[in-house]
Amino acid sequence: MAATHLLIGAGKMGGALLSGWLDSGLIPPRKIVILDPAPGPQAVYAIERGAKHITDPADIPRSVRVVLLAVKPQLFEKIGEPLGAVLSPTALIVSILAGTSLQKLDQAFGGRVVIRAMPNTPAAIGAGISAIYVDPNIAPETILIAENLLKSGGEVVRVDSEAALNAVTAVSGSGPAYVFHLVEALEAGAKDLGLPADVAAKLARETVIGSAKLLDASDESPATLRKNVTSPNGTTQAALDVLMGEMGLSKLIIAVVRAAFARAKQLAE
Ligand SMILES: NC(=O)C1=CN([C@@H]2O[C@H](COP(=O)(O)OP(=O)(O)OC[C@H]3O[C@@H](n4cnc5c(N)ncnc54)[C@H](O)[C@@H]3O)[C@@H](O)[C@H]2O)C=CC1
């Protein structure tokens, strides 16, 4: 069975998407080639099941038709053009690199169809959200191939400008880190009140997991679910007076996503 799909960079995000391909049965392992000098655990699992592992771009099979590019943006500067020289001229390139513009990608992969996407790590368990931007001239069947690569990791939305991908990166690409830090912060708050470390960690973790599951299962908005916790003049009200006050979380999160957005734009320069 000739390999058709190439993953370049099988680290945290490339590996997460690779897990989705295998778990959903979208691509059989024998059709996958992994180019990475130090593949992560999901890639090792795929290689054990028949995916081909290479470390030299010269070994990329000519049969490869679809490429998922998932190396660090800084590395792309070095390996982009050499890759362009060896890939099939008809290969479709899907790039998940933060802030790496289509213009830069086209310089390396000129003549090939290139689609930019921004996934997130919950894709590893099929609970991700990805956004893609596609040039309006790209054929629907080609777009479908790119969407399917991401759909095995969760939901996919389309944005209508390349610039919007930098905002997506700041919100959902980096977003899981904000939520995990919320767990860390809640744990710190629990310890500050004198709870034992193991109890603090469990309370924080299960509160975030349970709230996310409730949000997922409920038809109510996040605002209604928040109000459902809040008794007039009760404890939650006292907390929300701080959380939603003058220097509250909304202002902080707006500053947070703006910082990520600025960095994504900087990477594109
Ligand atoms: N981690 C995340 O949550 C997300 C990451 N991204 C994007 O995904 C890309 C990868 O990020 P991570 O997976 O976090 O990084 P990572 O460092 O976990 O993975 C990068 C992989 O590239 C490999 N690599 C190094 N040199 C290579 C070479 N010459 N050829 C092929 N592979 C090589 C490394 O061994 C590593 O396995 C970045 O461009 C990032 O912007 C996008 C969305 C979310």
Ligand SMILES: O=C(O)[C@@H]1CCC=N1
């Ligand atoms: O931190 C980063 O640059 C990448 C992009 C989105 C999540 N991780």
